Amino acid sequence: MRAIFEFVRFAQRALIAQFSHFPPFDQLVKQTYQASVGSVALLTMLTVFAGLNLSVQSFATFERFGGQDFLGMFAGIGGVRELYPVMAAVVCGARIGANLAASLANMKISEQVEALEVMSIDPMRHLVAPRLWAVTIALPLLCGYADVIGIGASYAGAVFQLGLDGGTFMSQISQFVRMPDLMVGVFKGLIFGWVVAVIACFHGYRAAKKDGAEGVGIATNRAIVHGAVVCIVMNLVISWILYG
Amino acid sequence: MNWLLHALATVGAIAAFFGDVVRTGLTRPRYVGETLRIMWILVGRCIIPVGLAVAPVGAVISLQGLDLFRMFGLDRMLSSLLGTAIFREYSPALASVMVAAQAGSSIAARIGTMRVRGQIDALAVMSVDPMRYVVVPGVIACAVVTPLLNVLTNILGVASGWVFAVPLGGVDHGAFMEHLTAQVTPADLWIGLGKCVLFGTSVGLLAGYLGMKVKGGAEAVGQAANDTVTQTIVLILLVDYVVSMMLLGADL
Numbered sequence: 001m002r003a004i005f006e007f008v009r010f011a012q013r014a015l016i017a018q019f020s021h022f023p024p025f026d027q028l029v030k031q032t033y034q035a036s037v038g039s040v041a042l043l044t045m046l047t048v049f050a051g052l053n054l055s056v057q058s059f060a061t062f063e064r065f066g067g068q069d070f071l072g073m074f075a076g077i078g079g080v081r082e083l084y085p086v087m088a089a090v091v092c093g094a095r096i097g098a099n100l101a102a103s104l105a106n107m108k109i110s111e112q113v114e115a116l117e118v119m120s121i122d123p124m125r126h127l128v129a130p131r132l133w134a135v136t137i138a139l140p141l142l143c144g145y146a147d148v149i150g151i152g153a154s155y156a157g158a159v160f161q162l163g164l165d166g167g168t169f170m171s172q173i174s175q176f177v178r179m180p181d182l183m184v185g186v187f188k189g190l191i192f193g194w195v196v197a198v199i200a201c202f203h204g205y206r207a208a209k210k211d212g213a214e215g216v217g218i219a220t221n222r223a224i225v226h227g228a229v230v231c232i233v234m235n236l237v238i239s240w241i242l243y244g
Numbered sequence: 245m246n247w248l249l250h251a252l253a254t255v256g257a258i259a260a261f262f263g264d265v266v267r268t269g270l271t272r273p274r275y276v277g278e279t280l281r282i283m284w285i286l287v288g289r290c291i292i293p294v295g296l297a298v299a300p301v302g303a304v305i306s307l308q309g310l311d312l313f314r315m316f317g318l319d320r321m322l323s324s325l326l327g328t329a330i331f332r333e334y335s336p337a338l339a340s341v342m343v344a345a346q347a348g349s350s351i352a353a354r355i356g357t358m359r360v361r362g363q364i365d366a367l368a369v370m371s372v373d374p375m376r377y378v379v380v381p382g383v384i385a386c387a388v389v390t391p392l393l394n395v396l397t398n399i400l401g402v403a404s405g406w407v408f409a410v411p412l413g414g415v416d417h418g419a420f421m422e423h424l425t426a427q428v429t430p431a432d433l434w435i436g437l438g439k440c441v442l443f444g445t446s447v448g449l450l451a452g453y454l455g456m457k458v459k460g461g462a463e464a465v466g467q468a469a470n471d472t473v474t475q476t477i478v479l480i481l482l483v484d485y486v487v488s489m490m491l492l493g494a495d496l
Contacts, residue, residue: 042474049481056488057333061325064427067316074312082304094345094477098470161489213462217353217469224345224473229296236300239307 010202014128023130031134035096036141043091047146050087051153052161054079059162068164072172075154080177084146085185086235089192092139093227097200100131101223104204105216111209128205132197139193140186147185151177188238195234196227261453268373269380279381286347286389291396294342298397301334302326302405310413320419322409324427330401331432332439337484339397340443343390344476348447349469351382355455356465364456379456383448390444391437398436439487443480450476 023031054075062068104127107113116123151173159166200223207215305326313319355378358364364374402424409415454468454475 042478045478046481049478049485053333053481053485053488056485056492057329058325060492061328064324067318070312070316077312078308082308090341091474091477094470094473098473102466102470162492213465214357216462217466220466220470221346221349221353224349224470225293225342228342228345229293232297232300236303236307239304243307243311 006206007199007202010205011198013124014132014198014201017122017124017129018132021125021129023133027130028133028137031130032137035092035134036138038099039092039095039138039142040145042095043088043142043146044149046087046091047084047149048153050083051075051079051150052157054083054150055154055157055162059158068162069168070172071158071162071164072154072169073176075158076151076173076177077181079150079154080147080181080185082235082239084150085143085188085192086232087150088139088142088146088189089196089231089235090228092135092142092193093196093200093231094224096135096138097196097223097227098220100135100197100200101204101219102216104128104201105207105219108205108207109209109212109215113205128201131201132194135197136190136193139196140189143186143189144182147182184242188235191234191238192231195230199223199227199230258449258453261456262449264375265380265383265449265452268376269384273376275377275381278377279384282351282381282385283389286343286385287392289350290343290346290389290393293346294339294393294397295400297342298335298338299400299404301338302330302401302403303408305329305334306405306408306413310409310415319413319415321423322413322415323405323420323424326405326409327402327424327428328432330405331398331428331436333436333484333488335397335401336394336436336439336443337480339394340390340440340447340480341477343386343393343444344447344480345473347386347389348451348472348476351386351448351451352455352472353465353469355379355382355452356458356468359456359458360461360465374456379452382452383445386448386451387441387444390447391440394437394440398433435491439484442483442487446479446483447472447476450479 055071058074058078059068059071062071062074104113107127113123113127116126155166155169155173158164158169203219203222203226207219211218306322309322309325310319313322313325355364358378364378367374367377406420410417410420451472454472458464458468
């Protein structure tokens with residue numbers, strides 16, 4: 001309970017720091033670049049398999065009532081609205097979030113954060129805020145990228161492996177996956193990016209000197225697990241509000 | 245070419261490691277107490293994150309699927325999609341991913357720490373085979389705990405799907421249950437559990453492999469823990485896809 005309270009306070013402080021101090025542009029570009037490009041390879045692999053799976057797996061169900069032709073609609077909507085944003089968030093949590101938590105925890109343990117405070121430099125503004133901005137910008141971009149790769153993979157799975165008609169699949173996609181669906185996916189990416197980053201920074205920031213090197217490991221692990229769980233739960237809440 | 249050789253070497257090393265684990269796992273002496281202890285710890289650590297991660301998925305499938313199925317007046321069929329998707333696909337894959345994130349990384353970190361501190365070598369000096377005492381119990385524990393958690397997440401996933409379909413979505417309870425029991429066969433359940441054993445084993449194996457490979461200091465330990473998570477997620481999705489294709493080919 002106390003941890004949740006602490007987290008809310010941390011998130012509040014982070015939000016204030018984020019908006020009162022916009023990081024210098026070149027620094028922002030550099031960090032966003034690191035966050036996004038570093039995860040592209042992993043995200044590509046994962047989305048390819050997730051997209052293929054989405055086709056192959058739901059095919060069995062749709063086949064039971066002769067609805068194979070609607071696979072495109074299902075794979076497109078399910079993927080763009082739900083699967084790929086969550087996927088990008090979990091991958092992002094496992095890579096970017098873990099990195100954030102580890103680097104902040106390292107700074108905390110070697111007392112670099114306290115050193116900043118002594119020099120009356122607000123660590124929230126100079127350490128946390130730029131990272132938050134970077135991830136919040138990077139994740140929607142990654143979401144859009146995952147949408148493209150994922151739909152491509154679903155198409156490949158449906159056409160080349162299941163032998164469905166490619167034209168039907170594409171017309172299903174273009175008919176049912178509309179701009180609002182894409183925007184919802186990207187909007188989710190925006191929210192998840194911020195949440196993953198705040199959780200990662202929070203756990204990194206909580207590490208104390210007495211924890212030693214083990215504290216870094218604990219912070220990293222918690223950043224990954226809590227980030228993933230919170231994103232999945234939030235995904236449900238957002239979908240519920242939008243579609244319920 | 246260099247990276248290709250490198251990748252081949254890694255695959256070979258993991259295969260050799262796997263053979264080693266199987267060999268030591270099948271011969272005596274066995275450390276049953278240690279295995280049970282690790283299993284108990286893993287269950288305690290994973291049960292909440294795994295449950296929390298899988299339960300919303302059923303709800304989301306109901307939420308999105310209901311709209312789509314309604315277009316064709318098929319909303320009574322929703323539960324067959326929900327049941328198959330949860331039992332065969334999402335519950336095993338997601339439960340294993342969360343086990344990898346929670347248990348796999350902590351096993352890798354633990355083995356890595358032991359390695360860095362020289363405790364692995366100390367075990368070897370005391371003529372306790374570190375593979376037998378440290379790695380094999382971790383692999384067995386992961387392989388057993390993942391299916392157990394999967395049983396729980398199956399129930400949670402279908403239950404949350406039910407909540408969003410029946411009380412909130414307005415599907416008839418009788419129709420929901422009928423399609424669920426008619427379309428979801430025991431084969432679906434066993435396939436899911438089988439996948440979980442496969443995924444759990446690979447989580448334990450990769451964690452053990454990366455943990456034993458650690459050289460250097462605390463940073464390498466953190467790196468190993470992190471690598472375990474990302475690499476097992478890729479491996480799980482890859483294996484998942486291959487298994488799905490094979491099952492589709494076998495018409496199961």
